[in-house]
Amino acid sequence: MRAYLVARILLVIPMVWILLTLVFLLLRVAPGDPITAALGGQLPPAELARRRHAAGFDRPIIVQYFDYLRQVVSGNLGKTQQGESVTHVVLVNGSATLELSIFALLFALVVGIPIGLRCGRRRDGAFDTFGRLFGIITYAAPVFFLGLLFQLLFTKKLGWLPPSGQVSSTLQAEISDGPHLLFFEALFKGDMTGLSDVVKHLILPAVTLGLLITGVVIRLVRVNVIQTLQGDYVEAARARGIPERRVVMRHAFRNALVPIVTVMGLQAALLLSGSVLTEETFNWPGIGNRLIQYLQNRDYLAVQGIISVFAIVVVVVSLLIDIVNAILDPRVRY
Amino acid sequence: MTANVGSAEVGTTQARGGGLTRRLIGPIREAHGLPKVLLWVGGGLFAVFVICAIFAPWIAPYSFDATSSGGKQFPKYGHPSAAHWFGTNVTNHDVLSIVIYGARTALEVVVLAVLFSVIVGVVLGLISGYYGGWLDRILVLIMDALFAFPYLLLAIVVAFLLAGKVGGGVMTAALSITVVYVPQYFRVVRNSVLSAKQESYVEAARALGARPRTIMGRYLFGNVIQSVPVIATLNAADAILTLAGLGFLGYGIQPGDAAEWGYELSRAVTDAGAGIWWTGLFPGLAIVLLVVGLTLIGEGLNDILNPVLRRRFGRLVVMPARPRSQEVAGDVGGER
């Protein structure tokens, strides 16, 4: 086990390196450098040249490349056009996105796994048909459409929940400048009014994004449970008179978790994309929101910094998934 | 992102290659029960949109960018009425016409995107799987990286890079989406090829001196072809969502060029605050129904073609009454 862990963790380095290289190349496929591409027609050449020099874009590309790598590794992700440190932006807004993602994922798992399990057990029954349909529709409805409907219903019609933001403007002043994991902050501080406010703001975005993932989870669990239930060892267990409930949970479901976890890990990308859209819809101060702004302002350096972080996150998630798999499945470790 | 319907991805029956009929059309005709229902409902929904797309100029009451008709100006934010079934939006356009023309845009983009992805992905997968070596390794690395990347961001970046170069929103959008889905086909096809390569009939073909092109075309292609339709329909469903996402964020089709549902929804977000629901509901429903239709087709196909999900037994059997028990006779001088 230990040997596997060490080898796997070491693998992170080349993976990160490859992804960062891809990011670097992607943002320079446009002819010239990011600054010229962004502002080429809008600034006098002298100003352009000055900016390019300041950002180091007039040096040979190899030098730029290694500079970039060095900077990322040391945590310097550059500055935005407004002069903010990109690292700071990632910390503050990235944590807001993290909070949203955690609760969305939790929702998806809590709702999706039991439904998927029941569908897989009683295949083609009434529950299965409705469960599948539910999963298909929640995936088909774009996040921004669902969000829209929820806002119409819960904010406009019923007035129960706020339509946007992470926290009410009245409490905005109390938030520190650090990571915005407001739910956990309020929980630890024992601040009940703050907590309830945060929760009210959290519900709609988390459920909207969560429903998207729920569709994926239902389909995933269902197909894998169906597959494992057909397994030879399941038949052998039944032949030994093992109670059906245990056969389903301990043999079929537990074994289905391995491929489920693997594919779920790949959904981190889905979660990130979905959160970008959710943040737009609900004006959630997350990293996706910021990314869109930077893209619109053609602030390529900031975009490069943020996407670099995404790449690293993806690699780390993949590492975690592999570790979980190694815990679940003894065959992987050898 | 297509969840690839779980680990099983899409299974193939490893039989001799070739025989499109035997592999695809045959099983589909034989299908019964739920998968058939899925196919019909999905196919029906999809057909509705195809009809809208093809016959838009005849079906839609007005053009998607018309702000008046017969000399009469359209109202701004007009409620759904006899003249405007789905109402009008903030720029005085008829929502129903937008929805119908939007179908045309969506299908144009998605058909192009899926076609490109399939061609590029399948060809690359075949070559990579068959030849192996360093080419394979590099391609796998690139594809895995693309696959792991958030699809929307990838599409946005590509849309950016292509903006203005390929001309016309439709092509740009289609190409951005292509980049996102090529890795899926590549991966599935490559896996298919790798397992098919081990089969004895491929070894035999090589021993007989068949050219790589022949082997790939005749033997490997047939195995691969079975998994593509399911993935293609599910990818098409995804592509519609990606297109809508791009439109929502403003990176898709420009509003003047064509009607696009995602873009309409981005404007509808502010409308919701004022209680105006029809500008968002109808385009949104259109997206949902088209995606559901395509997904149902894909799920139905998967139920039929995927050996893991196929139901060989399971029909209820009603047995006729037991025939009278036969008496065992003694050995009454029969022949030996």
Next chain:
Amino acid sequence: MSRFDDDGAGPGPVLQVDDLRVWYGTPRGPVRAVDGLNLTVARGESVGLVGESGCGKSTLGRGIVGLLPPGTGIDGEVRFADRNLVGLPPAALRDIRGPGIGLIFQEPMTRLNPLLRISDHFAETIRAHESGVGRKEIRARSLEALRGMGIPPTRFDHYPHEFSGGMRQRIMIALVLVLRPALVIADEPTTSLDVLVEAQILSILADLRANFDTGLLLITHNLGIIAEACDRVAVMYAGRLAEVGYAREVFAEPAHPYTQALLASTISLRTTELSYIPGAPPDLADPPPGCRFHPRCQKAMRQCAQHEPIPVRTASGEVTCWLHGPSNGQSPVDLEPLVREELRSADEA
């Protein structure tokens, strides 16, 4: 001893199958895998069930314990421990599977849960049927069962993928035996193993009868195994029994043409040319009328194609073939050899 022993009711058979039918539901219509089969297994007796692939042998094994896909039709009587297993509620069937009847499967490589240790498999099995058994006792009993199979206690906590195919099969057998069933059904237990391992396993199965008086139903397509390991043999064809009898006698003087053909096609050092049975086993969804073997039988008569033969008792057992009567009520025409056109070559399966 198994708690499913007869309660002093005398040495009755441990298993009695009466007119069993098992029909699968498929899109093409019901497949009559087992279609009116009678069989008895006495206490401590070893009965071999032999037949070609696709004749329904595995279905019989599974059908006895009710391990069938949902929707499958089952009818008839399977008497075990004074109850009819056909139509028994699932909970009661589960109680019998394991301590009453044990099932050994064909492919040992995939029959153990890869995520569970061997010790977990044993604990789960024992706890499913006996409450209040402590960990120490479970371990003791499991180790003893494994020792009988030649698996050392040091490997008790290993995972299945750490064992070879032969060892996994022995573990499977130990899992079955740890509950001391009164009857063991072994479905092609050695088919995927090499001959040395096969010999080991057969000797283990032989010990069963000697030491524990366990009944054994050995399902296989290999006549050699049956000749060596079984007291009686039942020859199955297309869902029915062609012939049943004491192994020695049936092999010395086979009564049914199918049995004769099977024996003729086995290969030994004395074989000079291959002989085979022309044609292929019938489609069980649409079996031939009359005797199901008649299309391939060299000795078929007219009536074989029209009426199903009736089981007839012989010296060693029972045979179901018109060649052995009963002969009342038939006209001479019926007894003439069957004239038929060239057998068409078998369709691809």
